[in-house]
């Protein structure tokens with residue numbers, strides 16, 4: 001079905017906001033319930049909001065947490081999930097009309113811009129942030145209403161081989177490791193180690209290589225390791241075949257042979273598993289840096305004093321500030337970060353089945369839901 005844009009604008013003034021009729025989305029009505037297709041009410045942007053016609057929305061592990069594991073959404077259910085959104089602005093409130101007709105990536109976390117955290121430059125911890133599919137209806141839909149700020153412009157003409165829908169994963173899966181790598185001040189003198197090289201880690205490996213670092217990829221899946229070797233990793237290690245001690249000594253002797261002068265390994269935990277976290281922590285060396293990128297609800301047992309003994313740093317990041325999105329997107333558009341091998345496209349109408357398949361690990365790549373109008 002096609003969604004009509006009601007152009008009830010005064011005197012054909014294209015600067016005024018429109019209203020969108022006939023939009024639909026897939027709502028989660030309760031934990032463990034199948035997503036339900038529901039018509040959305042007429043979508044009218046507030047003065048500072050825009051309506052985005054969704055071209056693609058990635059399925060994230062966080063969505064699986066909401067749908068199956070009882071992780072609570074901030075907005076009560078029922079709720080349209082999805083926070084990896086790319087699309088075109090088809091209606092804009094009176095204060096944000098400059099976004100109208102722009103193609104944009106919607107950041108997974110949109111800060112308010114005014115609170116003490118935002119003013120201090122810590123925008124990712126803004127308590128008034130808006131996350132689509134968490135604070136309000138998200139992108140498993142034909143259209144979504146989001147704040148008209150912090151959006152990342154996408155050029156009209158994309159390089160060969162890059163589709164608009166695949167860029168949805170830049171909203172979270174690319175930008176979150178990008179921000180972790182930026183905060184780590186990773187550079188050509190460094191060795192970057194990734195524990196877990198699925199979607200997020202796979203993008204992380206490529207970003208780290210683009211920053212000039214030598215990259216070590218650790219996983220328990222051969223296909224993932226092979227893909228990482230083709231896309232930026234100089235050394236791949238199968239953690240299912242090695243104990244912790246051997247892993248550690250292999251990484252350390254590789255670091256020595258590499259000739260890199262950076263002080264301490266820069267380790268990125270991108271598996272979001274307790275085992276990956278334990279491995280990542282065990283690799284910390286003198287002056288080391290551990291970035292916690294993946295999420296696991298499970299506790300791990302570690303000797304925290306290693307941070308003290310090694311004068312090391314551990315740090316996490318909740319998403320990525322909107323102002324960093326253009327630089328992350330540029331890496332993709334320049335061909336330094338390949339998305340295609342890590343994603344697969346599905347129709348939005350298959351949302352319930354796709355979510356279940358991701359939950360059961362029957363879909364291993366990052367799934368992108370595409371409304372049939374695209």
Ligand SMILES: [Zn+2]
Pocket residue numbers: 060061062063083108172173
């Ligand atoms: Zn996510």
Ligand SMILES: [Zn+2]
Pocket residue numbers: 111112113114115116117118119126127128129
């Ligand atoms: Zn704020």
